Amino acid sequence: MSKAFQITSKNQEETKNIARKTASLFHPGDLIILDGELGAGKTHFVKGFAEGYSSQDLVTSPTFSIANFYRTAGFDILHIDLYRISTIEEFKDLGLTDYFDQSIVLIEWGLKFANYFDEYVLVSFDSKGDNERLITFSTPQPPKGGAVEKSPLGDLGVKIDEIKNKLC
Numbered sequence: 001m002s003k004a005f006q007i008t009s010k011n012q013e014e015t016k017n018i019a020r021k022t023a024s025l026f027h028p029g030d031l032i033i034l035d036g037e038l039g040a041g042k043t044h045f046v047k048g049f050a051e052g053y054s055s056q057d058l059v060t061s062p063t064f065s066i067a068n069f070y071r072t073a074g075f076d077i078l079h080i081d082l083y084r085i086s087t088i089e090e091f092k093d094l095g096l097t098d099y100f101d102q103s104i105v106l107i108e109w110g111l112k113f114a115n116y117f118d119e120y121v122l123v124s125f126d127s128k129g130d131n132e133r134l135i136t137f138s139t140p141q142p143p144k145g146g147a148v149e150k151s152p153l154g155d156l157g158v159k160i161d162e163i164k165n166k167l168c
């Protein structure tokens, strides 16, 4: 079973605050997939996340650049937007996975290739009117009938508990 925690954000500052508070729970090598419609608040979440690490770099939407790196004291935050990427081959050709181990990676529209990413925390944004967003932190379902236990959901489940403790 997937574990989940939900919290409501009433405006963009709250979304940034939520991200800022949870940022310290992640480490280089961790992957966060951000899911939600256009304008749901995914990029604003990354803005708060980078602030959580006191990055001086400007966070902008990578819809056209595909990937942005934001420097922090010890590592980079890698911000990817797969909206304009059509195939997994196209994504692989970018060579971005070379940086996954040494960066905290946040991917907008990453669920397009959900099967490719084997271990991640999913942050979903559900718009409730102009400014309210229901934000759900969850872990992916275990692979259906897969022979290989590829996701240590126990650890990711702990991560959801840690997020809940930070935000409650």
Ligand SMILES: Nc1ncnc2c1ncn2[C@@H]1O[C@H](COP(=O)(O)OP(=O)(O)OP(=O)(O)O)[C@@H](O)[C@H]1O
Residues within 6 Å of the ligand: 009, 010, 011, 012, 013, 014, 015, 036, 037, 038, 039, 040, 041, 042, 043, 044, 045, 061, 063, 108, 130, 131, 132, 133
């Ligand atoms: N609670 C909220 N949290 C985040 N953004 C909000 C909220 N309420 C309103 N907004 C507005 O919604 C928009 C969110 O834009 P943002 O670029 O973060 O979305 P996105 O999910 O990254 O979209 P895209 O898929 O186009 O990249 C902004 O204009 C922001 O001001």
Ligand SMILES: [Mg+2]
Residues within 6 Å of the ligand: 042, 043, 061, 062, 081, 108
């Ligand atoms: Mg965006």
